Amino acid sequence: MQHLRQLLEIENSELARLLRFSLYGLEATLNHAITEFPLDPGAKLCDDVLQELRNLLQPAPLQQNNGWEDMTDDLKLRHLRETFDSDSELSYYLGNSQLQSQTDSDLWNEIQRKLLRVPEDLAASWRSRTLNMAQEVGAIADNSNLYQLPFIRNEIIYPGLSGTVETQGLSLSQQALLNSQIPQGNTSNLPAGFLYLYIKFIEIEPDLHHALKSVFSFDIISLHSKPEQRHQYIEALSDRFGRTQKADENADPLSILRAWIDMDEAIHSLVFVPPSERYSWWGKLQHESRRILKKVTDEAINAGNEVRIRQLSGLYADICALSKDDLQLDCGGIPGEVLTCLRVYARINQEESPGRVIFRSSR
Known part of the structure; x- marks a missing residue:
């Protein structure tokens, strides 16, 4: 060992x-x-x-530094830090927490990862600003040095920097997924893609939480401060991945559908506080699971089953009869509205399965 x-x-x-x-x-x-x-x-x-x-x-615990204020004073990207922290539009989507990084390298990555949670047009505008501010201190975008996350496609998520600030960017990598030794080496396997992507993303992102009911029913739990919850969430995700594989092998449309509903719940239960905006990079990534869920729903219907699947959104008062064990936050979004649908509502051949959501309190 x-x-x-x-x-x-x-x-x-x-x-x-x-x-x-x-x-x-x-x-x-x-x-x-x-x-x-x-x-x-x-x-x-x-x-x-x-x-x-x-x-x-x-993951190794983050190192604490008693000279935090002195280190932030020495940051080349200090102006970027101050501008980012003071932006009220970003605070609407990200909450009021301040940036925590103590080095320019960490600060670049922390900011870029936070931009994955806001609407893509706002993220694009801010990403351009971050590059301009980096250039002002002698750093330039560098796409040659990227930390690779395993997934079913290749994609540069954001660039690294070279020059006065040296740091990696972030990318999705099909080769990294292949190196993960997924069953049959199937790099088009979306459940495997999410499994290995989430495992790696949890390692580098301290802001991630989970809201998976089968692991913990009563709250949204930080995976960084609760390592036992991190292990249990990954175990549950791995188990649900295994069930999707077994269902595919059996080729029974209803088994595949039920396994995908559970897998989709685990995927959407990896959340931030407040939850990412629906049209952010992270929101669109997770929505790929819902597209597959629609496909397997259609296949179950074509096989002669009566199936209704509904993603719960809008006013919480309008959908609460279709959900159960919901979670409430007092930040993010609009008071009284659903922030994210963790589990879809399903009715399969007259058998109902309630959905589950996170909603914003109406206060």
């Missing part, structure tokens, strides 16, 4: 990334297997192996 950890901690190492993806794949496989064979004589030992894997894969 010692050498595994040492390799995992090497920065900018393709071998370290390959090892991490492989270990996540092993963790997902064992989670699925132990669900399938709970009475297996190796089940207890398998639990211990899973715990060792979780400890090994747990």
